[in-house]
Amino acid sequence: MRRTEGAVPVRRILGLAVPALGVLAAEPLYVLVDTAVVGHLGALPLAGLAVGGVVLSQVSTQLTFLSYGTTARAARLHGAGRRAAAVAEGVQATWLALLVGLVVLVLGQVFAAPVARLLAGDGEVAGVAVGWLRIALFGAPLILVTMAGNGWMRGVQDTARPLRYVLLGNGLSVVLCPVLVYPAGLGLTGSAVANVAAQAVAASLFVRALVVERVPLRPVPALMWAQLGLGRDLVLRSLAFQACFVSAAAVAARTSTAAVGAHQVVLQLWTFLALVLDSLAIAAQALVGAALGAGDQRGARGLASQVSRYGLVFGIGLGVLFAALSGVLPRAFATDPAVLAQIPHAWWYFVLLQPVAGVVFALDGVLLGAGDAAFLRTATLLSAGVGFLPLVWASLAFGWGLAGIWAGLSLFMLVRLVAVVSRVRSGGWAVVGAVRDGSAEAQSA
Template identity: 75%
Template sequence: MVEVREERVPARKVFGLAVPALGVLAAEPLYVLVDTAVVGHLGALPLAALALGGTLLALVSTQLTFLSYGTTSRTARLHGAGRRAEAVEEGVQATWLALAVGVVIVVAGQLLARPVASMMSGDEQITDATVSWLRIALCGTPMILVTMAGNGWMRGVQDAVRPLRYVLAGNGLSAVLCPILVYPAGLGLEGSAVANVVAQTVSGGFFLAALVRERARLRPRPSVMWAQLILGRDLVLRSLGFQACFLSATAVAARTSTEAVGAHQVVWQLWTFLSLVLDSIAIAAQSLIGAALGGGSRRRAHGIAGQITRYGLVLGCGLGVAFAAVSQVLPLAFTSDAGVLGQIPHAWWFFVALQPVAGVVFALDGVLLGAGDAAYLRNATLGSALLGFLPLIWASLGFGWGLAGIWTGLTVFMLLRLGFVVARWRGGRWAVTGAVRA
């Protein structure tokens, strides 16, 4: 272990970054709930199409989170080194990359929308409706990615409030526009897609305007974009590991029983929501750690890492206690089906017990992402998936272990990840100083 004297930052600085970040993270799921409620009144077919199309669109953005997380890491180092203009220019290059990738996705999406939707739905009517929604919604992809890049560079220069305002402005306008386009304007399901594009265009437009106001050099620099792609490669592979695990869990639950997949959906959505809460601490860590290392202070980086980890542990313990207390009540808000309610406890207590573990793991994910240690995180995630989650998930199907087997797999996955990130944190090799990580 490397011995380094630690230097902390005020708690208000951590939570001054974390709370707005939580607002940004929560804005999209809340908008999706509004969208679902509006379309749901059109009937089962439009709702199924929205579910399928929305899943495909979300999958695209999920795989490209490096535009946000990777940009935060690189920008924060430059900001910490006192080179704010260069930090903003890092955001310019991430934005060019976002636009280029976004255009490619729009073109590919128009060509592949039908075959992919057909493969996933197996129903001609659902496929037609999904393709109709998806082809419109995909037009907002470049601005979705611009927004991700914008969040990344603004967090890097420790400005967490403007991204929240920009995202809320876009999603708020769209939440008002969606029911108008769907019903009085008579656009139906397609009205939802148009409102989605409006939301992304407004939010992305604010981020583009912010770059112009910074008076940054707007010329594309391929060498910087290539460096961002190298970092992005590791984050994309890490994200693919998560997707393989989570899709496998849902598939095995679906093959277990209708009640089991319903129970898994309830508990999994709660897990996903609480992940957003814990991830807000990780986002603060990315910005603060990157700035500390960019400024050449290993003492400060180690102090912040320990501080953030303690915050994550305390928050995770608090969430675990809170959800243990409502175990008999909260599931009733999601379903009244006796079979589903009977299955929920098989997953619920794993979910509760994992909150402290998740608090530490997510906090240290943020520390290592802030340090630009993406290759290690990639290997840790893929190793945990291959050694823990996936074998147990598919063994659960073969041996009929049901939800308990599925959530045992998730538990082993999280414990392995905990071991990997704690070992890295304590070893100290992540704390590489300098405006750019070597």
């Protein structure tokens, strides 16, 4: 890709994006290892892990503002040359993570059993899942501290240390999990203990990173309240995503066993590629926030154009690659002829959406870096309400099957594409200054 005058060097963007991709991929890879270890215990423990894992994953899914929101605020302050204030955002996000995490822990202990029964019925699976979940929930505050740590470090354009911290934590757990599950004889309980141990290591490293910055560590309610304001919009946006994907899974399950299997295969590939593209969005978020914090509106708009081009090129490349693999790759995930026969109904939507996803995710990063979360909330809710959900449920009513489900996802992405491109072109997002929302800062440089 040719570098235009004033563009950020590709090496700098990749220097932020590649470590961020490592952090994003670390958790799914650890879950695969955990699943492989527990899978040898039998079907019941594996089912319990699956149910408990779904519940725990909602913590990070719904509370992403602790990372993305913190990055947006810290990046502006970093761009304005106020590193101490940027780190102070991390301090307050960490306090907020601990407070929210304790609430999640308490509520989780109270509602673990009814939620498990809701997901798995009243049988043995629910009982096994509750046992795993009650232990694993002690890691909830630690997960959120890690998210806050990732947020402020991305904001100051340091994505290398978070990768080391997360790899150290997960690396310990990869070693500890099979030891606790088998030789120590803890079974599924060992998996939960190893999970918490990994989160404790990573969270302690992020807290240590704050301490060595030598900034005030006391809680400042005004700053935490401002972070929650941004968090509200990002939580609502996350809920829209969850409504879409839960609906898609429900419709696929009501179509046929083969359809739900095929949907799972293609959806997991979509999720993996979303991580790849989201790493570019994280780089865009840090760089755009810093440019706006420095008062460089022209630079921020140039970055938006630059990363959208990169996202388009990456998306086209991924689309071409997975089109070429259409006859081979599905067989690595499924052997059932009925499932393999259903996969093409979703596969070509998945392939053709990659360039769209590349641009959408890149511009999502731009707007998140600008702190334009309210717009992203509204755009996502609108895309879900007029795009995905009506078409997905219509596919159930009219028997359109997987083709209808993935047509709904395609419409969802196309509406988002129109929304984010229009917003970026308008320039209304490019508000300069160290703090977008104008709130008084309780801590200043």
